[in-house]
Amino acid sequence: MGFFIQDAVAQTETAGQPGGWFQFVLLGGLFLFMYFVIIRPQRKRQKEHQELTSGLSKGDEVVTTSGMLGKIVEVDDNYITLEVSDNVKLKFQKLAVHAVLPKGTIKSI
Structure with missing residues (x-):
């Protein structure tokens, strides 16, 4: 058991691996993608339907x-x-x- 714990603690960040800032940029890009593909079109449809029902x-x-x-x-x-x-x-x-x-x-x- 002690063998596995020592290996886990011994791992460090190397120069070839991306830093923590890259993960935040990737997460922000994913959020922007979800906003423009899912959230924004749905809000547009809701607004159009609300205008339709208010104009009856x-x-x-x-x-x-x-x-x-x-x-x-x-x-x-x-x-x-x-x-x-x-x-x-x-x-x-x-x-x-x-x-x-x-x-x-x-x-x-």
């Missing part, structure tokens, strides 16, 4: 995340009411809206 108005035709097509008949702070068929109205959270469709799309389907 009565009469817009939308698709929800579940695939439901409907026309907005009522808009609250957090909820919208969709008319999906004659005399069929469903209430959804604004966050459930996936996309706003061009006018007349539902009739053409």
